[in-house]
Amino acid sequence: MKKLTNRFYQRNDVLQVARELLGMVLVSEKEGKLTSGRIVEVEAYNGITDKASHAWGGRRTARNEVMYAEGGVCYVYLCYGIHHLFNVVTNTKEIPHAVLIRALEPLKGIPIMLQRTGKQKADHTLTRGPGNLSKALGIYIADSGRSLADTELYLADDEFRYHTDTIGSSPRIGVDYAGEDAWLPYRFFVKNNPCVSGAARYNR
DNA sequence: GAGTAGATCCTCT
DNA sequence: GAGGATCTACTCA
Secondary structure, three states: OEEOOHHHHOOOOHHHHHHHHOOOEEEEOHHHOOEEEEEEEEEEEEHHHOOOOOOHHHOOOOOOHHHHOOOOEEEEEEEOOOEEEEEEEEOOOOOOEEEEEEEEEEEEOHHHHHHHHOOOOOOOOOOEOHHHHHHHHOOOHHHOOOEOOOOOEEEEEOOOOOOHHHEEEEOOOOOHHHHHHHHOOOEEEEOOOOOOOOOHHHOO
8 A cells, every 4th residue: 555645746736636635545544553544535625616625715824825835745624513524635735725524434443442532332323424534533623633644544545446337426515605606516425325414316 | 214302611892 | 713625423315
């Protein structure tokens, strides 16, 4: 399994990077505990022209500053006061593109994920949805800005690929406030995978 | 299966 | 002081 390199992250087409992230493996080795999962759902956030993005209109604050960094770092923030959302920053310096990782299929360290999430049994809800997957892998705000070349938290390629026929796209979830941009088909997911979040009718 | 309410707190206005 | 890139549990059907 090979770690993804900066060349992967720093390309300028955030939609393409988002699509290619499907099938990649997110690995967390925090606290000496190995947990990992295969990415089955993502959303692209297309910089300053995208009303759904935190960087819309060039907004730049202490919170989203890391979106303006070079691709290959992560952006983590707290949503609704409860959930940590994990993003991958792409493109080059000063271009605030990012991909939100929305769901994983658990691979390794499932007992640890159960412990972290307080769930009783391993099922498809373990890493379903951005809030859940961060919890299961032990990702917190303190990780924001961390390089994905790090050894504790990184993305890797094990050469697994989903066939293009099995990948669907849809508008992004939970961004109704973004007006017309809420309709952009920037969400990509693996069809018929139980780990994918959102209502069933959005996942065909 | 569909719809709704409540939790909960950081961030920006 | 308002609101959010969410989740769960609950209701009704």
